[in-house]
Amino acid sequence: MGVGCGAARTRRWIADEERREAERRAGAARRPPAPEWLIERGLDRNNLVAVHTGECWDPGKRVRPVTRAQAIEALRHQVPACSKCRPDTALGIEA
Template identity: 45%
Template sequence: MSDSPEERLRALRFLRRVQARDLARTDRWIAVWEQRAAEWVRRQAKPAVPDWALQFGVGGRAARPAMVHTSQCWVPGAAMEGISRDQAIEALTRGGVPPCVMCRPERELGLLD
């Protein structure tokens, strides 16, 4: 086999096609793993803790709300749901939901002087 310039160019072009295909495959792998890494980070992120919570009575969320709490108050076994400041004020003032006697959310909300 002679080592003519045409044969050398053919071999180099073939090598370039192989390397381009390998590079494209590597780029696809990188894209897949970047997506997996982003999903992993999203799963690891803890959800924001709401400032207020609504406790429900027996029957869970189907029951009437039992109490409004601050986010630091903890009631073992209680069905609780995070709510916004406006929702907490609404529940205490118009909703007839009593405040927790331990954490006193009405004080933190500025409803009492």
């Protein structure tokens, strides 16, 4: 003990903080991931304009997350597949 005492306490404090930070990050990782599929609506709520993958870089403003089954269903009901992210290809559906 002696001179190094304060530094050791500081290191321990930093280690604690780092552990808490790591736990925060692990908690964030446990949150549900971004949706895999998106459906884009038109101005009319009932008008579906496109199906997107969750990775689409241009999904439009009025999208909502849907399940894979819902995305397949939409494509089968003539909702167009986005031409940028090709969800029909990702889902194995022939357009």
